Amino acid sequence: MPAKNKELASIFTQIADAIELKGETGFKVLAYRRAARALVDSAEDVVNLDKESRLESITGIGSGIARKIHEYLATGRMKKHQEAISGLPEGLFAMLELQGLGPRTVRLLYEKLKVNNLEDLKRTIADGSAASLPGMGVRKVSTILKSIQLSEKSGKRMFLNEAAELAESVIHRLKNDPNISNITAAGSLRRGKETVGDIDILTTGKNPKEIVKNFTSHPSVRQILAAGTTKASVLFETRTGLRQVDLRIIDASSYGAALQYFTGSKGHNIALRSLAQKKGLKISEYGVFRGKKRVAGKTEKAVYTCVNLPYIEPELREDRGEIEAAAKGKLPRLVELKNIKSDLHMHTRQSDGKNSVEEMVAACQKLHYTHIAITEHSVSAGYAGGLTADELMRHCDRVDRFNAHSKGFKILKATEVDITTSGKLDYPDKILARLDLVVASIHQGFKKNVTERVCAALKNPLVHIIAHPTGRLIGKREGYDIDLDKVIETAARFRKILEINAYYGRLDLNDIWARKAKQANVKLSINTDAHAVKNLDWMKYGILVARRAWLTRNDVINCLSTSKLLKFLKTGI
DNA sequence: GCCGTTTTCGGCCCGACTGTTTTCAGTCG
Numbered sequence: 001m002p003a004k005n006k007e008l009a010s011i012f013t014q015i016a017d018a019i020e021l022k023g024e025t026g027f028k029v030l031a032y033r034r035a036a037r038a039l040v041d042s043a044e045d046v047v048n049l050d051k052e053s054r055l056e057s058i059t060g061i062g063s064g065i066a067r068k069i070h071e072y073l074a075t076g077r078m079k080k081h082q083e084a085i086s087g088l089p090e091g092l093f094a095m096l097e098l099q100g101l102g103p104r105t106v107r108l109l110y111e112k113l114k115v116n117n118l119e120d121l122k123r124t125i126a127d128g129s130a131a132s133l134p135g136m137g138v139r140k141v142s143t144i145l146k147s148i149q150l151s152e153k154s155g156k157r158m159f160l161n162e163a164a165e166l167a168e169s170v171i172h173r174l175k176n177d178p179n180i181s182n183i184t185a186a187g188s189l190r191r192g193k194e195t196v197g198d199i200d201i202l203t204t205g206k207n208p209k210e211i212v213k214n215f216t217s218h219p220s221v222r223q224i225l226a227a228g229t230t231k232a233s234v235l236f237e238t239r240t241g242l243r244q245v246d247l248r249i250i251d252a253s254s255y256g257a258a259l260q261y262f263t264g265s266k267g268h269n270i271a272l273r274s275l276a277q278k279k280g281l282k283i284s285e286y287g288v289f290r291g292k293k294r295v296a297g298k299t300e301k302a303v304y305t306c307v308n309l310p311y312i313e314p315e316l317r318e319d320r321g322e323i324e325a326a327a328k329g330k331l332p333r334l335v336e337l338k339n340i341k342s343d344l345h346m347h348t349r350q351s352d353g354k355n356s357v358e359e360m361v362a363a364c365q366k367l368h369y370t371h372i373a374i375t376e377h378s379v380s381a382g383y384a385g386g387l388t389a390d391e392l393m394r395h396c397d398r399v400d401r402f403n404a405h406s407k408g409f410k411i412l413k414a415t416e417v418d419i420t421t422s423g424k425l426d427y428p429d430k431i432l433a434r435l436d437l438v439v440a441s442i443h444q445g446f447k448k449n450v451t452e453r454v455c456a457a458l459k460n461p462l463v464h465i466i467a468h469p470t471g472r473l474i475g476k477r478e479g480y481d482i483d484l485d486k487v488i489e490t491a492a493r494f495r496k497i498l499e500i501n502a503y504y505g506r507l508d509l510n511d512i513w514a515r516k517a518k519q520a521n522v523k524l525s526i527n528t529d530a531h532a533v534k535n536l537d538w539m540k541y542g543i544l545v546a547r548r549a550w551l552t553r554n555d556v557i558n559c560l561s562t563s564k565l566l567k568f569l570k571t572g573i
Numbered sequence: 574g575c576c577g578t579t580t581t582c583g584g585c586c587c588g589a590c591t592g593t594t595t596t597c598a599g600t601c602g
Binding site: 034035063102138230233274540 | 578599
């Protein structure tokens with residue numbers, strides 16, 4: 001995300017929090033929050049939008065907020081922001097982060113007890129003064145205390161793989177409950193978002209009370225946050241801390257509406273409901289209603305049909321133009337895992353992988369791939385057992401021998417060659433020329449002219465793919481300081497391919513940039529970067545990113561047959 | 574503050590759970 005987008009989004013979020021703390025309710029608050037999210041979701045740099053006076057082309061940004069953005073970019077300050085936060089101790093904003101503690105309560109604590117921060121809050125809870133406030137009580141205060149303890153103990157958002165595994169384990173256990181007929185995960189996990197905050201599980205069945213009891217008595221449940229007759233929320237103990245899992249129990253006649261609703265995103269649902277409203281319909285998790293009459297609800301498709309839209313895939317539901325595209329019949333037919341014929345970035349024991357070439361080949365044949373690329377590290381990646389030029393040539397000889405005897409499966413002669421700090425590639429051209437596929441990437445000098453180095457690699461006729469183009473590690477490391485717009489432009493000009501690295505900790509390019517690449521007519525390659533056989537199934541996470549980026553099978557070179565891929569690599573066509 | 578198939582005003586998604594209350598406000602998703 002462009003740096004200023006992020007900066008401005010947090011400013012607008014803080015304005016929303018601040019005016020809410022000061023007693024503002026309703027739609028102004030909502031408008032600031034919506035603007036913040038719009039900035040986060042936008043692939044366009046707010047700096048450019050402002051320069052070209054196109055800020056208001058983003059839904060959720062009107063003249064008022066556009067003016068404030070311009071003021072901030074021009075002067076480094078925003079009067080409205082200063083005004084909003086003036087007189088409010090900084091600690092109040094941290095208190096708002098706590099589950100179960102909202103603006104009204106924070107304000108009450110601040111005004112009546114001079115609670116300025118988390119420390120004050122703990123003190124007033126301990127001495128009983130918080131519980132004696134009007135509208136407060138012992139139980140409410142104990143909920144807040146638990147929430148403080150939780151926030152000190154729990155990690156940030158989950159990686160996609162952890163979320164998928166947690167959901168799978170909860171669903172696996174509940175499937176044995178004879179009361180349950182349908183069960184599935186919804187929420188951001190179903191949309192394939194790169195990180196997941198909590199898990200939403202949706203069920204239909206009889207005896208909701210029994211289902212809730214079964215759910216809340218799971219051995220890994222450490223705390224029950226809420227348990228009613230239609231929903232329950234609990235905290236699960238996992239290897240990365242406590243994680244919230246929500247369960248909803250829905251009547252079968254509402255299953256589709258509920259699935260639609262609980263899949264989100266929030267922005268998508270608001271847009272959909274507004275559309276329904278204009279048609280005199282009301283959409284809730286129970287169905288689509290005209291007056292009191294339910295006109296749909298059993299399936300998701302029927303919900304969309306009611307507002308004259310085709311079914312919209314969950315990965316597209318981010319309020320990024322999917323509703324407009326659906327209305328025009330211009331939704332893409334998204335790439336699927338079953339379209340994938342190859343994995344073009346993986347390592348074996350020859351460099352820093354765990355398995356042999358033969359083991360990787362056998363595993364990929366099981367996945368019904370028709371070809372793969374073994375891409376060992378290059379010579380200067382000493383830490384990763386990079387191959388010398390001689391070693392790489394001997395590897396190529398072995399691959400040639402393998403291919404000579406192989407039917408219906410081919411290994412591409414390839415490398416993951418380092419782009420060195422000087423901007424050169426780590427092997428001479430005459431070595432690279434013998435290869436079918438050259439994947440180039442940065443593993444050193446993250447702060448040294450990264451854009452220039454990557455663009456120089458893109459201009460080299462022997463290079464095909466740039467792997468993990470930003471180098472980000474989710475939650476651990478921001479990407480390199482790289483100008484992706486320029487990289488995409490250069491890739492388009494020289495007909496080069498950008499990678500979606502499917503490792504759940506990278507997912508690089510992300511959905512927004514991969515979509516931008518597609519719009520610039522750049523092809524993408526989804527690869528696992530597997531260092532072991534078991535990593536090969538990360539492909540599914542890369543597919544989710546690709547689908548969130550609106551990619552079809554035509555945008556992804558892993559969907560090409562062996563001969564078509566080889567031709568494409570040689571000719572760019 | 575944003576937005577427009579009711580377009581420059583008057584709407585803005587909808588419902589469950591909890592706690593403190595005795596009909597509802599606050600919070601969450």
